[in-house]
Amino acid sequence: MSLVPQGAGRAHSVQVPVPRALARASSLLVPALLAAIDRLDPSLQGPVRHHLAGGGKHVRAGLVLVGAAAVGGRDEEAVPGAVAVELVHNYSLLHDDIIDRDRERRHLPAVWAQFGEGVAIVAGDALSALATKVLLDTPTSRSVEAARRLADANFQMISGQSADMAFEARTQVSVEECLAMERAKTGALLSAACAIGAVLGGADGRAADALGTYGEHLGIAFQAVDDLLGVWGDPSTTGKPVGADLLARKKALPVAVAFERGGEAAEELAAILSHAPEAGDVARATLLMERAGVRDAVAAIADEHLHEALEALERVHLEAKPKEELVEIARYVTARDR
């Protein structure tokens, strides 16, 4: 899922300004990403370029590049990692949109909706394979370690995606299960982005792991905020209908927290989610959760993981300016007014 959907020419009222480090990352990433895309079969280049035309803030590429800088690495060492991580992220978007039947991505038609499901499946597969190729075509000990971490994150991301889908059919999901799912689905790739940047920048395992811990908690915090917005977000900024997650019967954090709190609210919520909910049900469920303090509880989970992310940055020596940028990025991607 896009961290901060960027409209093609559409105005947004994001309060927290886009960190400079991300704008810089985009300017380094995009030419390299497009060069990688040129290696695709001609039949896939159109659909993939269409997909990328929607933009995106390239948070993961930013984490790779700033991660490398934080351990004293140079941009050119980290760019292949940024490309590889963005390729994995974008393959997951291509496939997720098919699975979720989302017809729009970044205010453009999703690839499956525009070019057909088969093309979207194969385009995703191609980006996934290309990500590994980018790191292994001329293997060095650093790029191999980056490829190993990326394969691991890809695998965890898919496990999390599958768990998320399996939750939809279940009546109960614990907060612990939900957090484990979100750690895998979102945290693993953000963690790998930071660690890969550090590895390519020449860090030792300890610094790479500390940056990975920052990324993992940042991913969970981001996902918790995303879950909040999935229930209480403003459709004009999220680009999704009111209560989108409840309509899809997703067992994201708000529902898991409500269940764990128990009582009448949990019972009524369970009844609402036991069948395909309608708009009225969604409004009622949202009110129940608000009254039960679920909104504040999920916000507290987000804050807790943001705090843990920032704490991880204190455990190793990092260059001052990139470290500041990592803090800025963390505040940006966990902002609640997007």
Add this chain to the structure above:
Amino acid sequence: MSLVPQGAGRAHSVQVPVPRALARASSLLVPALLAAIDRLDPSLQGPVRHHLAGGGKHVRAGLVLVGAAAVGGRDEEAVPGAVAVELVHNYSLLHDDIIDRDRERRHLPAVWAQFGEGVAIVAGDALSALATKVLLDTPTSRSVEAARRLADANFQMISGQSADMAFEARTQVSVEECLAMERAKTGALLSAACAIGAVLGGADGRAADALGTYGEHLGIAFQAVDDLLGVWGDPSTTGKPVGADLLARKKALPVAVAFERGGEAAEELAAILSHAPEAGDVARATLLMERAGVRDAVAAIADEHLHEALEALERVHLEAKPKEELVEIARYVTARDR
């Protein structure tokens, strides 16, 4: 696509006996493959086990193991490669069945038909990521080279699959384009299987490349035979309807050869394929191609590539017994009476 679909308890009249080397490969592969599957998220294990329950002859695993033996390597060195290659092959089957809307695989319901498209997409993604993990979890110079070759083959395979899909919408495809597509779609992974076996078995680059050349031509020869059976195959052994490829307007070798020969047959064939063909059209097209000598021409292409595959085995020193097994496997997978 499965080289030789094996029914769950269903009798087949394959004339060429299954080479012993393949049976032996299966006995080494299956426990290791199931152990790898245990690492999947619980939500994916059922669907993937269902998919694998259909069997298969494990030709690719056989090529990895015999490839290793041919350069003096040991089975235990090659098993991770066999697992990784079979994982990539099976992820492609999971996704291909969705794309082609094939509801059956190895006489069992396809995963997408049984568990839903989303599950089949994600299960394929998980197997693809797991394949890389199997080779990179404890990287050695050999396993890294194997992972590099596998990523490359995966990428080529997807490019070929995409080209194949793009051909369906085109009116003309040259034999050269068709062969390039089949080299990528089928030849690349068979080539990688052989080369990865050689690499893991300790071969130098030259021996690995020679075995890779054997696998590539074997893949094209196999695909040419598959194309023949797609038009002239017996539905009771292929498990597909008569003229399945023509019904799907696939521009496989027979159609490309017919176009290249030109004349009235090509014109009529083009007219038939310009709209969605029905059973009567298929019968007519088949007859036209038979009369124009297309069947023999495609068989000659298969023979030529089988010959080139076997010749590649003469270019480097290989152990006698595995070399014989590679010849036997080549004859087996290009047999026309399956």
